[in-house]
Amino acid sequence: MLRYDPDIHLVILDLNMPKMNGFEVLEILNSDSYFKHIRVIILTNAEDVEDEIKGLQMGAVDFIRKPINLNALKTRIDVHKKLLELQHDTEDANKILDRKIAEATKALVITRDITIQALVGLIEVRNLESYNHIMRTQEMMSLLCNHLKGKKKFKNVLTDEYIQELVKTSALHDIGKVAISDSILLKPGKLTDDEFNQMKKHVDYGVIALKKELPEGEEVPSFIKRALEIIEFHHEKYDGTGYPKGLKGENIPLPGRLMAIIDVFDALINERVYKKAYTVEESVKIIKENIGKHFDPDVATGFLEIVPQICTINTLYTQR
DSSP: OTTTOTTOOEEEEESOOSSSOHHHHHHHHHHOGGGTTOEEEEEEETTOHHHHHHHHHTTOOEEEEESOOHHHHHHHHHHHHHHHHHHHHHHHHHHHHHHHHHHHHHHHHHHHHHHHHHHHHHHHHHOHHHHHHHHHHHHHHHHHHHHHTTSTTTTTTOOHHHHHHHHHHGGGTTGGGGGSOHHHHTOSSOOOHHHHHHHHTHHHHHHHHHHTTSOTTSOOOHHHHHHHHHHHHTTOOTTSOOSSSOOOGGGSOHHHHHHHHHHHHHHHHSOBTTBOOOOHHHHHHHHHHTBTTTBOHHHHHHHHTTHHHHHHHHHHTOOO
């Protein structure tokens, strides 16, 4: 009857029945999620305190002792009917709240993506190859993170949500370069010391541009944190000789360590106004020589394991 009548929500169950006792019925109800909505009130003998405790432990919501007082029984039933109504109202309210949260979250994600793409568009206007570089590095970030999450050291850090944030925000790693003069960005020869110092300021410009839009006193959204870590730390080196802060080893946030090797490898295997492209073999050799110096050894080892896939991405987004 219970299985075929979904409108039954409350059962009065006598523990002492001839063919099957009440505890056996409770076990059946507990073993099937179909019955999880049913509230059970058990009937006990006055002296069966242990049975009352056992019944409650098995999921009964209340007990009534024999002999039954009909007024007391009616009152208990009315109370539990009211509790059921409140439970249903709460469930309905939670569904509405969940839907609104999902809609708000979707709107935030769309706003985030539009904002990121608008900022990336500024770079595209300035320099198509910079835009191609951004597209390549996003794909490389996705590939590298998904490869590393299979390794013990990274599996608890590189969650799907974390990776998604890294991939999206990696597009902003060089956003500060929009404030750097074209005479420096597009110079065909080696930069002077002064020009290189100006170039290094793109890190500060990027951080400032992102931070100035944040409302004071409010918690920073996680994707903004990832973006700031990528922008600020992707030129740090594992041995502490990088910039802007000269951080060393794992004091460099992971997003910065990931972006560092992606950024350098992409620069090596692609032509720039100031240099010709290195071969893949030459680029791999340079990466290997800088493990523990420029690059995190664990990140670099994982990166070198996927170089063929990295090169495929590079081909897809190379300016022709």
